[in-house]
Amino acid sequence: MKKEGLARWIVILLVLAAVVVPLGSWWLSKDQGAKIELHARMPENGGWSVDTIQAKVGQPIHLRLISDDVVHGFAVGRSDQPALDIIPGEFTETILTFDRPGKYIFYCNRWCGANHWRMRGTIEVTGDGDPVPPDPQPLFLKLGIDVDAPHPAETAPVTIVSPERGALFASRLPAYALEKDTYLSNSPAKVWLKLRAEPTLSSLSDDDLWDAVAWIWQQQASPEALKDGRELYATNCAACHGESGKGDGVMVRGLPVWNPSAHTSEETVHQPTGEGLVSPPNFTDSKVLLGASPALLEGKIIRGGMGTGMPYWGPIFTSKQIEALVGHLYTFAWPPPDPK
Ligand code: HEC
Ligand SMILES: [Cu+2]
Structure with a gap:
């Protein structure tokens, strides 16, 4: 009788673990922020593969940058974030965290062709905090x-x-x-x-x-x-x-x-x-x-x-x-x- 009770408890614990562990790791990875694969191509070939990224204030986003053709760059407008080179055949990883809600522009900063400057995308950051103030009228x-x-x-x-x-x-x-x-x-x-x-x-x-x-x-x-x-x-x-x-x-x-x-x-x-x-x-x-x-x-x-x-x-x-x-x-x- 005693042994049966113990076995039942073990089964219950195992079932619980099977649910809680994946849930927990999902929760943890959610906390670490989204992992996003960002493909760079010349504008003629489609430009950035995702050109809008959603982010939350204070939550890091992991970016994996991949070039599908030539060398591109990755830079975020009006930020101190140093620009990165995206070399074909290599993975470039970076983590970005934004402390203010607002719209940020990411762009290619390596000359990749005549339409190079069109390689621009948006990072939309939502959440608490003072939003980036609007520009004063130029x-x-x-x-x-x-x-x-x-x-x-x-x-x-x-x-x-x-x-x-x-x-x-x-x-x-x-x-x-x-x-x-x-x-x-x-x-x-x-x-x-x-x-x-x-x-x-x-x-x-x-x-x-x-x-x-x-x-x-x-x-x-x-x-x-x-x-x-x-x-x-x-x-x-x-x-x-x-x-x-x-x-x-x-x-x-x-x-x-x-x-x-x-x-x-x-x-x-x-x-x-x-x-x-x-x-x-x-x-x-x-x-x-x-x-x-x-x-x-x-x-x-x-x-x-x-x-x-x-x-x-x-x-x-x-x-x-x-x-x-x-x-x-x-x-x-x-x-x-x-x-x-
Ligand atoms: C893709 C080519 C291209 C790039 C890159 C470019 N420009 Fe220009 N820029 C032009 C052309 C073409 C004109 C003339 C037509 C016009 O004024 O719209 C011009 C005009 C200007 C003018 C106006 C000059 C005047 O007397 O009216 C300024 C100022 C200027 N550019 C600054 C810059 C700066 C600063 C950068 C870099 C941050 C830059 N440009 C990058 C093509 C370019
Ligand atoms: Cu470019």
């Missing part, structure tokens, strides 16, 4: 700048400008010339015209004033920002804009040159971005960048072109990174400061 919208309109510089220097020489006139400049707001919302040519109209500066030559403007612009970009800007440019922009900013990157060789006046008509405005890639303006031509304010350049970077192939970078870069990129772009218009 300055180009506040100022009502049409980033697609032609904006040739009203005037440009005729000799090589020297920011170092411009420093000599620093103490004579009116206070507004050194304010950040003046820099952000005016093109270099506009600031030059304003200074030219100052009676107190009438003894300076036109060239002197250009040197002063170049110096003003240089004050707005720290050496660290310029370094960041240069690196971001090399990986994300040079393939089209060219290493030296001439608009001759490998992606656009032989394509017709961007003509802003031809692109303002209704039908081209509604063309989807990425179609009709053209070759970008030559940033070393002083009429181009000296006619553009930082607000305009930032606006174009955030929003991208309309039917020109210029990608939009708003969800990818932080505003600090975009500012750094703009600082770097202006160095194509005049010589960069000497690295210390």
Whole structure:
């Protein structure tokens, strides 16, 4: 009688274990977060195999990244997460944890073809916590700048400008010339015209004033920002804009040159971005960048072109990174400061 009772108990325990153990391990693995296989292919072959990933605040997601064709990269926009290479024939694993709900963009950061920049997907993070705050309205919208309109510089220097020489006139400049707001919302040519109209500066030559403007612009970009800007440019922009900013990157060789006046008509405005890639303006031509304010350049970077192939970078870069990129772009218009 006693033995039978014991046997019954053993059976009950075994049955319980059979249920509880798998349930427990399922519970544990659930706690560790989802395991997701993410296949990377060139956009022509389908892009990311899942392009929307759901995640919960504080719960790690395990990603197994697999390339089905060429080398791709995996990066998360506006995050400190270092970018990863996805090599064909290898597994790349990573664990991501998000501490704020919101929408994040993941993207390929290795040039894999003409449509490379279209390799973007979304990570939707839900759960408790302060959501990622919405972006403040970008300055180009506040100022009502049409980033697609032609904006040739009203005037440009005729000799090589020297920011170092411009420093000599620093103490004579009116206070507004050194304010950040003046820099952000005016093109270099506009600031030059304003200074030219100052009676107190009438003894300076036109060239002197250009040197002063170049110096003003240089004050707005720290050496660290310029370094960041240069690196971001090399990986994300040079393939089209060219290493030296001439608009001759490998992606656009032989394509017709961007003509802003031809692109303002209704039908081209509604063309989807990425179609009709053209070759970008030559940033070393002083009429181009000296006619553009930082607000305009930032606006174009955030929003991208309309039917020109210029990608939009708003969800990818932080505003600090975009500012750094703009600082770097202006160095194509005049010589960069000497690295210390
Ligand atoms: C796929 C090619 C391509 C890539 C990559 C690209 N651009 Fe462009 N970009 C263009 C084209 C084409 C134009 C001209 C058409 C336009 O303005 O829409 C342009 C225009 C611009 C302009 C406007 C210039 C002006 O005077 O109006 C800025 C600023 C700019 N790009 C910055 C960048 C930055 C910064 C990056 C990298 C983060 C970048 N671009 C990456 C193709 C590209
Ligand atoms: Cu790519």
